[in-house]
Amino acid sequence: MRFHAEPIDFERQPGVGAPLWRGRAADGEDLLRFAISVHRHDGRLCALWGSDERSNGHGFRVHAIFALDEGWQYLTLDLPADDPVYPDLSGVFAAANRMQRATFDLVGIRHDGEDQRPWLRHGGWPADWFPLRHDAGDSPAHENRPTDYEFVKVGGEGAHEIPVGPIHAGIIEPGHFRFTVVGERVLRLEQRLGYLHKGTERRLAGADFSTGAKLVGRVSGDSTCAFAWAFAGAVEAACGVEPSPRALHLRALLLERERVANHLGDLGMLGNDAAFGFGLSQFFRLKEDWVRLNAQVFGHRFLMDRIVPGGVAVDADAAGLAAIAGQAETIEREVRELQRIYDEHAGLQDRFLTLGPIDAALVRELSLSGMAARATGLLLDARCHRHGYAPPAPWGTLAVRPASDERGDVAARVAVRFAEVYESLRLIRLLAAGLPGGELRVEVAPVPGAAGVGVIEGWRGEVIVGVQLGADGRIARCHPHDPSWQAWPALEHAVLRDIVPDFPLINKSFNLSYSGQDI
């Protein structure tokens, strides 16, 4: 299959996962031309990573995942071992910038563009040592000294910088924000991330499936179900295994419970950041009830390690399903009451409305996916039918309705979260009422040398995991991709019309993952 007449032949990935086609670019120009074509057709750059293929008699490889209306296009480009350079895609897709820099830090393959600043490497390891190369060995002795980072300087009278982080004021993940302000007005925000880089991809190299699932399930603790499902989907596609309908429906139940838990928590935090402590108390009470039932029925408050390659590690009995359906009723009633209070609270709406706006054009330019993209009016949701796109099982039969709001501000992101809570509660009731039969878990026999990609609509957005197996059937290379990669730059734009004290509220309305991006 070809896309938009580009001369690259794609083949559909087998299995029950998201519609994804794989192809190979003949050279760098091929890759660049395909990227331009995707951009011209309002597509997105979803992920980019590198791998060392020298032990297989090749050089290095760049992996890029794009998205068009029909689904995802997974394109690889082989690079020579002696001079691994590929064309800079950031001129086409701004989202490529940080991913390309991270790819150099980890694998040592370079894009030919201007911005060669390190991204994940702060000074913890030598600049000429690349942890994901096969012959990297143990990390060399190296003094861990923080390095200077070249933030873009803003000149002019009265402009000054406010450095924030890496340790922030609350109970939040670490990262550095460099604000340039005049008075209180934000002129520019530049993020420096990577503080949580824990070498997860290196830990994944050589791992078996069960270890891999545990590691990928901890890329971002608030999205453990989405990552575990995307990893399982990638492994199953690689090994030609299809989980049973029961397993797929249970996965959907777990994923929707994860979505509701996160939205409940964030709706409380959003009230709190606008000085409405009542919201925090109420929503955190509901969230606690919610995760306690997770523990009671599924054995873990955040549902870690419940989704595994081949299926799921837990079942739900009739009593558990009844409790889940009953709780969905109660929570919906309470959330609707709280939404009325939020909607009618003048002080709260005064903070939410027109704050931190982004629009659909920017969302397209930054390849954003998920909740924040839907809050600008784009009906982009991997679980939902749209023109030219059919969602994978089990979503197709559930007829998921995408939430949408066209305003693009904090108020819109709040409204989308409320709408998604109600839709997830509807799905949860539907799933709890009619779980199909089938095995909980089927055996996944590794197929040496096989590769697969899993795509799941997590609560923030599109979670992608790419897996390549080695000759021994273990994981040779695995790249977990969090949607925050694309959304962090959107936050840099969202703050530009507002003042510094508004930042916490704007930030919380996105609530992006640091750990997911830093891996």
Place this chain on the structure above:
Amino acid sequence: MWPVLKRILKTGIVSEPAPEAGDVHREVDRLNDEILRIVGRALTIREVDAGSCNACELEIHALNNPYYNLEGRGIKFVASPRHADMLLVTGPVTKNMENALKIAYDSTPDPKLVVAVGDCGCGCGEVGALFGPNYATCGAVENVIPVDVRVPGCPPTPLALLQGILAAVRTR
């Protein structure tokens, strides 16, 4: 205004023992009281995420929900280590956070307490081993700063966190 007050009245005080999770609630009350009896007034905590996946942070957030009602009892999270009696640290400590963690520790006035949180922060269990020291991490919190108490778990429950805070107060 009225709907807010109505909701507050309807919710009541959930921090009191409730029948469906009675044991948990009673345990929470006992732990809070004991911490305050020992500290005598108020305990201030600076939380430092030095490498966590954010799951530990979610459970630390939960300590402030009305069920555990931490702040309502005088135990408070503060913004600066200079205002803190205790550092609550999650891991594995990354190389990129090693320096910041040391600065936060040095900035905390003596006598200070350090509680390492989670299997990664404690360097224990299967997950702690999976996220052990490598090129990007130093592993457990105790590899970087002195630790008084460890609260394992992936992530530890809010109850386990409360017990750990209590244990740390007892070490002094």
